[in-house]
Amino acid sequence: MMKLFRMLKPYRVGVVFVLLAVFVQALTELFLPTLMADIVDDGIAKGDIPYIWQIGGLMLGVALVGMACSIVASYLSAKVSMGFGRDLRSRVFSHAQRFTLKEFDKFGTASLITRTTNDITQVQQVLIMLLRMMAMAPMMMIGGIIMAVSKDAKLSLVLVVVIPVLALLILVLGRSALPLFKAMQKKIDKLNLVLRENLTGIRVIRAFGREDSERKRFDASSADLMETAIKVNKLMAAMMPAMMLILNFSTIAIIWYGSHRIDAGEMELGNLMAFIQYAMQILFSLIMVSIIFVMVPRASVSAGRINEVLDAVPDIKDSRSPKSVSERGHLEFRDVSFSYEGAEAPAIEHISFEARPGEVTALIGGTGSGKSTLVNLIPRFYDVSSGSILVDGADIRELPQEALRQKVGYVPQKALLFTGSVEENIRYGKEDATDEEVREAARIAQAAEFIDGLEEGYGAPVSQGGSNLSGGQKQRLSIARALVRRPEIYIFDDSFSALDFKTDAKLRAALKTEINDATVLMVAQRVSTVMDADRIIVLDQGRIAGMGTHNELMRTSEVYREIVSSQLSEEELGAQVGGNVHE
The missing domain is CATH 3.40.50.300 (P-loop containing nucleotide triphosphate hydrolases)
Incomplete structure (x- = not known):
């Protein structure tokens, strides 16, 4: 978590003022019991009414100063923590934008959303508490011990017994809660994933009548989170009664032992009242620490998850020295192979071809043949496993990503x-x-x-x-x-699938006329879409199974003929074959 708090540098002035305000507030609260003891011992006991008014007025002034400092500290700590949260969200979002699809696959969309929202909120809330409570608690504890000892050193022995007991209780409960908080954040991820899938896939869910099963899946995920949250809250719920029990027994012990010292003339009544207040301040400062221990374990888990995102190094890095090129839009694949992380076999293997400005290169093949994978390599959504892709004669790994993507007009499959x-x-x-x-x-x-x-x-x-x-x-x-x-290169990844044949034909004709100076890559399932292309690349199981014009492939590629025969009628197929024979 301390790694994230380095981002507080722009807010160091605000942090300093918060700590100063908290320090002054702590001093005022430590001073008030002493003033009260003076009123009791020197004012009420002696019947000195002017002294009572004098010290009472001073107490009121000190209390007002403490209240003002409390308001200032609350305002500044909220402002610092909100600004910190804003900056951290912006940093995580900006860093995630530089991720390749590999990193998005690794973290998962639902987890990234949770880390950018819920996890940062947890850290933000703890920061407010740290600025207020964590700064106040040690001041109150140390100051309270000093003031209590100054009132009666022997009576302070009660605190020597109580403080370690409270500290041990806090430590044990904090360590028990940490693994449960880790589990909670992962289960929030899972709940977000189920919710996101349900909301985005609502049409499919309703079409197949799966509302009940999806509701059960969501309820199971929600119940799993609830069970873990209940376990954590049981631990935390046990902490406060246990502390209050120790606190009350401490008060009884102080009053009992203090009454004997008053009876023996070794202590005054006002000092006993002040001692009780100092003891309460010391013990309440430990309770403040316990509250922080409730929040810090969860926030530390959240901070670790945020750091995982910030520490993730994008698989693709920009080159600092792009090459100068002459031809614009020339694309070349040189023996390119690519495997997804964890995959048993390459998605594409040994792909080599050239696509030039003014040409339309079409990619066709069965489902899973590697068409979309191939075109996703051009804008560097992934980097090739071997081989190289050249744009305008330069390896795309030697071009800045922004410069490369400025050359590309990408129309995704969805x-x-x-x-x-x-x-x-x-x-x-x-x-x-x-x-x-x-x-x-x-x-x-x-x-x-x-x-x-x-x-x-x-x-x-x-x-x-x-x-x-x-x-x-x-x-x-x-x-x-x-x-x-x-752009110089157009990539149409099965982008005409939802168009009727008439619109498809009109669009392809317009493209041929209007963008004849650019390189066009067209992924398609329909033969009618690719028939007029200057070059058709047939993919089968990640490899090139044929390359050429429609007529050339009808003669030379069995895979292409199978695709054509599955889409065209016998009359259309006969016309194609007749055209080939005539040629």
Whole structure:
């Protein structure tokens, strides 16, 4: 946790003022019992009314100073901790944005959300307590012991017995709670995962009538968390009664022993009253420490989880010395292989091909053949296991990630839109795009017609994830988002799957006309989408099973012919074969 608290440097002035305010507050609280003893021994016992008013006024002034310091300390500690929490959340979020997909796979989305929200909140709450209670407790304890001994050294022997007993109780309960707090955070992760899957997959759950089973799964996860939380709270609930019991027995012992000393003329009544208050301050300072011990174990677990994120080094690092290049948009794979972490076999193996500006290179193959994996390597979502990928003659590992991704217009397999307007979602691809550029991108993507039909046009709202749009509309907006930035390389990862054949054909024709100076990679399942490509790469089990034009592959690739025959009718297939023979 101390590693995270290094981020408090910008708030060191606030921390210093909090500690000063707490110190003054502690002094005022330690001074009040002595003043009260003076009133009893020198004022009430002697019937000196002016002295009572004088010391009483002084007590009131001291109390007001203590109250003011308490307010200042509360305000500043809250301000420091909230600022710290904001900065820490920003740092975790910024660091996570640099993660590759490998790190996201390692931590999991649900866990990253928990670490950025719940875990940071735990640390933030403990920081407030540390600034107030942890600073106040030792001051009150040390000051209380000094003042108690000054009132009566022999009576202080009671505290010598009580303090170690309380300290041992706190230590035992704290150590018992730590593993339970670790388990709680992991179970919060699991609960978040189940909740996230249910909310994002609600359509599938309802379609298959699995609401009851999902409810049971959520209840089981929630009950598991509840059981652990109850165990922790039982421990913590036992702490306070045990402490109060020790506190009350201590008070009885002090009064009993003190009364004998008063009777023997060795102590005055006012000093006994002050001693009791100092004893209470000492014991309550230990209770403050016990409360911190309730929070610190959980916060230390949370801090460890946050540090795991901050200490994670992204698998992909930027190069400091990008090469200068001449040709723009030239893409080359040289004997590229890639394996996912923990996988038994490579996802793709020995992939080599070139894609040049002005050409459309299509990737086709069965499910799991490695098409999406291959295109995900180009923007460096993952790094190749072996071989190299070159863009404009430079290995992409030698290019800064930002510079590389500026060259790429990526349309993912699953169209993802953000909350906002239609225009904002298109402009996401190029922040400074003009209205004309936005509309031109929508026209090429065949989205202009449905956008113009919306009541608010380009200002029409888009719900979270684009839930108020159809699949085809979301895909066309995703394509427009890539088109508006006018990159050197376009990657369409099965981005036409939700389009009807007519829209698909119009879109491909528009792309061929409008972006003929860029390199286009097109992943597709439909043969009709790839037939006109300049180069078709057939993937089978992660390897290239054929490469060439449609007509060439019909003659040379059995895998491609199988794909074609599974999609085209006998008449269409006969026409294709006839065309090949005629050639």
